[in-house]
Amino acid sequence: MGIVTIRCPTTGQHVSTGVVIDAEAFALSDFEGYRFLCDACGAIHTWDKKDATFRPAKIPAPGANR
Numbered sequence: 383m384g385i386v387t388i389r390c391p392t393t394g395q396h397v398s399t400g401v402v403i404d405a406e407a408f409a410l411s412d413f414e415g416y417r418f419l420c421d422a423c424g425a426i427h428t429w430d431k432k433d434a435t436f437r438p439a440k441i442p443a444p445g446a447n448r
Contacts, residue, residue: 383403383438383439384404384405384438385399385436385437385439386399386402386413386436386437387399387435388429388433388435389433390420390422390423392425393422393423395422397420397422399416402439403436405438408436412431414430415428416428416429
């Protein structure tokens, strides 16, 4: 699993769109006209697949929290 990010057009930071998806589903998706509240600038952005990047979730190694 991972998250879909876009680059905020105001700040240039990569921000999560709130979409959690696996790599295969992301590859097959055709996101178009999705909207989200940007954590970087507070504005609502509309994005399409061409704007998006899949970022795998960082899962801690077994025993890392001990």
